Amino acid sequence: MGYQTRLRIFGADGNEIPIPEGAGRGLSMSQSAIAAAQKIRRDIYATAHNLSDPAFQKYAVEIYCTDQDLPALGGVWPGDVITIHSIQSISERMSASGAMILSREPVHGTVKAFNAAGAVVAHTETAVPGGVEVSAPGAVRVKYRPILHIMVFDKGGDEREIEASISWSLSGEEV
Structure with a gap:
């Protein structure tokens, strides 16, 4: 039996999006604060003050992988809300x-x-x-490992015929 990633992705309908064997080896995932969460200002004395609203404490997510197959992301588009079981x-x-x-x-x-x-x-x-x-x-x-509900901002892919490799990516932010 081969390697199976811990990442799980579910569509807006609640059904799991298949990530076949050969589509998740070496997968990378990052979680970082969304840009709106960072509202730091300095006063005239150069002292930093946090003016951030706690409601914006959300994650931006980027997933990237180069392997030999693709997950079934054909029906997932920017604006869709998906659920992921994070690997991070x-x-x-x-x-x-x-x-x-x-x-x-x-x-x-x-x-x-x-x-x-x-x-x-x-x-x-x-x-x-x-x-x-x-x-x-x-x-x-x-x-x-958190379960994150994200709105898809971008998805992409790249295939290299000679190397027999396929890269895919998915990014979004928590809703």
């Missing part, structure tokens, strides 16, 4: 109480809590209004 993890600081609500819905089975020494700590996950609460006494951080 988010690490969040645990509150002093040992409980927190994650900032994003986690991919099932990816939540891990760690103590200050970096050892995994037992935790529980509970669905609550506003998300998923993680309780992990003694933990200082929680790491997980």
